[in-house]
Amino acid sequence: MHELPPFHLAFPVTSLAHARAFYGELLGCPEGRSSADWVDFDFHGHQIVAHLAPQEARAVAAHDVDGDAVPVRHFGLVLSMADWQALAERLRAAGTRFVIEPHVRFAGQPGEQATMFLLDPCGNALEFKAFADRAQLFAR
Template structure:
C-alpha cells in the first residue's frame, strides 16, 4: 500500500513568480499546467498554484511560543537533515523569513525546528522537523 498524499490548491497573483519560487527556490518539480494553474511536486504531494490575483496571503495571526504565526499557512514536516538543508537553501537564496529558522517549545514534548516564509503572492508556508518524529502529536 502506498502512503497517502495530500492535494492542496491555493491562489497566486502571478504564475511566473510561483514557478520561480516553488520550482527554483524550493526545488519542486513542475507537473501539468495551463494558463490558469500549475501543479508542483511538493515532496511527493500535489500542490496547485491557481491564478487568482488579490486572493492570496494570510488573514490573521495567532500567538504561538512568542511568535505571530500567519493564518492560514501550509507546509511540511521534514526530517531534521532535510529541514536543515532547506533552511540553508532558503538563506542562500536570500529568502526573507516571517519566522526565521528556530527551535520552538524547547525542552517540551512538542519541541520542533520550524521556519515560516511567504511565497511571492504572500501565501505563508511553514516547514518543521522533530528530533523525534514520534513526538509529532505529543502533548
C-alpha cells in the first residue's frame, strides 16, 4: 500500500464550542488554526475544518447496508483493530449514543469490517471502521 496524502474536509457545525468538545476533547484531535467562524483539527494526520454554519445542519438520509441504516453523508477513519476497539470503549465510557453500535459487518464475506456510526453534537455522522485484514478495504 502506498503512502496516502492527507485529506482536507470542511463541514458545517452549529457550535464551535460543541465541535471543540467533541473533536478536540472526546476524539483527542489536536486543534490547529481557528477564527471566530471556524476551527481546524488534526484528524489522525488529516485536516478537518468545522465551519460555523447553523443553517447547513440538517437531518442525514440513510441507506440499508448489510441490515444497518447507514447515514449517507458521513466521514471517518479506517483504524487498526486495536485502535478501533480502544475508541469504541472510550466512546461507550463517555456515554456516546451510537447511530449504529460497534459491530462486525459483512461477516465471513469480502470486506468484513468492524464498524460504528455516531453523530457529533451538530448532527454530522461519522464512521470508524477497522479490518482484521486491511487488504480487504477494497475487496469485492
